[in-house]
Amino acid sequence: MKIQLPANARPYNNAYTVYVSPEMAKQWLNDNNNFNRPINQAVVDMYVRQIKSGLWRRTHQGIAFNTNGILIDGQHRLMAIVNANVTVSVLIFIDESPDNYEYIDCGRNRSNLDTMRMSARNNTLTLMHTQTLKAMLAGRCCKGNGKYSNAELGDLYRKYAEAVDFAVDQLGDYPVKQINDPTVRGVIARSCFYLNKDQIVDFCSLLKGQSQELPAARMVNAFRDCLMLWEDRRENTRREIYKRCECILKAIQTNEESAGFPTALGELFPINNDNC
Numbered sequence: 001m002k003i004q005l006p007a008n009a010r011p012y013n014n015a016y017t018v019y020v021s022p023e024m025a026k027q028w029l030n031d032n033n034n035f036n037r038p039i040n041q042a043v044v045d046m047y048v049r050q051i052k053s054g055l056w057r058r059t060h061q062g063i064a065f066n067t068n069g070i071l072i073d074g075q076h077r078l079m080a081i082v083n084a085n086v087t088v089s090v091l092i093f094i095d096e097s098p099d100n101y102e103y104i105d106c107g108r109n110r111s112n113l114d115t116m117r118m119s120a121r122n123n124t125l126t127l128m129h130t131q132t133l134k135a136m137l138a139g140r141c142c143k144g145n146g147k148y149s150n151a152e153l154g155d156l157y158r159k160y161a162e163a164v165d166f167a168v169d170q171l172g173d174y175p176v177k178q179i180n181d182p183t184v185r186g187v188i189a190r191s192c193f194y195l196n197k198d199q200i201v202d203f204c205s206l207l208k209g210q211s212q213e214l215p216a217a218r219m220v221n222a223f224r225d226c227l228m229l230w231e232d233r234r235e236n237t238r239r240e241i242y243k244r245c246e247c248i249l250k251a252i253q254t255n256e257e258s259a260g261f262p263t264a265l266g267e268l269f270p271i272n273n274d275n276c
Helices: 022-031 041-053 075-084 098-103 112-120 127-141 150-171 182-191 197-207 217-229 235-253
Strands: 015-020 063-066 071-073 088-096
Touching: 022 075, 041 075, 041 150, 063 098, 071 075, 071 098, 075 088, 112 127, 112 150, 127 150, 127 182, 127 235, 150 182, 150 197, 182 197, 182 235, 197 217, 197 235, 217 235
Parallel strands: 063 088
Antiparallel strands: 015 088, 063 071
């Protein structure tokens, strides 16, 4: 249903659609950005990826200058335009009140999960889905969760939804957090493109302490014991968990009953978003 504005509605005369070039953005940053919050490079890099991948969209959130011509909102967007070296369409607000900076970005930001739910129109998605997707994308590097824009993560979830949902379905309701681990779920999601689903279901059953008569029981039980003992989940531990999990799944794929864990190891279940 089309929105009906009241009779007293008036256009906002200080807003303009502008194709901002890298040169224009650089000039505004140099000449009009007298004082602002420190630059978060991860946010700039995230915007650059959006611009270069075609995920950038002009929205009602743009660039704002006050009545003195001082930039009060949008320095990260402008820096991303400079770094991407691409001209993009942006909504520019001028002659805003000099005090408006006190009221900008004070609300609740949409989380990755909020946007994934809206994009998929699925309120059953949980934090486990975003954790699994990020672990899957990080691969064996296991470097943090990665800084993804909501648009990027929504696009990636649509691409890998079946694998992510399957991994969450296998372990998501298991109450032991050391077993129901994001890194393990990330490897399971990757393995969906290589193993048949029955093999993965068997692995997860063993990991949850079930179906002990399966051939892989011994090596999966040993892995389960390690997961229970390793209380921290820092980067080095996550890498070890990832390596062992993928080696065991690879052994299951080839019907072996034991698995080795070599020091030098490439990605056994590569996807086209691998970053190392």
